[in-house]
Amino acid sequence: MANIDLSKLDLEELKTLQKDVAKAIDDYTERKRREALAAAQAVAKEAGFTLDELVRPSGSSKKPALPAKYRHPENPEVTWSGRGRQPQWIKDGLAQGKSLKDFAL
Incomplete structure (x- = not known):
């Protein structure tokens, strides 16, 4: 990893760097989330299920709407x-x- 001497950067450069770092963190987090989701889907498929079937079993659906009074x-x-x-x-x-x-x- 490159060491950046932040003391030599002006305010605009620091703000640009801050935005770039925030975007890189968001991109990394999203990439890891997609990888984890794909891995979970693969394990569910090996067991003969979809991930939705495991996460939302049929017996735990939403409660029915109450009748109007x-x-x-x-x-x-x-x-x-x-x-x-x-x-x-x-x-x-x-x-x-x-x-x-x-x-x-």
């Missing part, structure tokens, strides 16, 4: 399950004196 009064396509943060249209309705029963399905 409330519907927007003006746009029936917009719904809310009653869990998580209240949508703004529910907050607005409650502020106007309505109750959750007014939005219930």
Whole structure:
């Protein structure tokens, strides 16, 4: 590795060097990531699987969406399950004196 006397560089040269080093680090990291991914895929293939099958087994898929309990009064396509943060249209309705029963399905 070449030793660079940084004290002899001006500010622009130092900034350019800094950018070049950051890019070289990013390129190196990406290259190593691709190599590791290829190696993992090869091992999975030898065992008769795809890497996705091993990382995301079929039994651990996302939970199904909860059924809607409330519907927007003006746009029936917009719904809310009653869990998580209240949508703004529910907050607005409650502020106007309505109750959750007014939005219930």
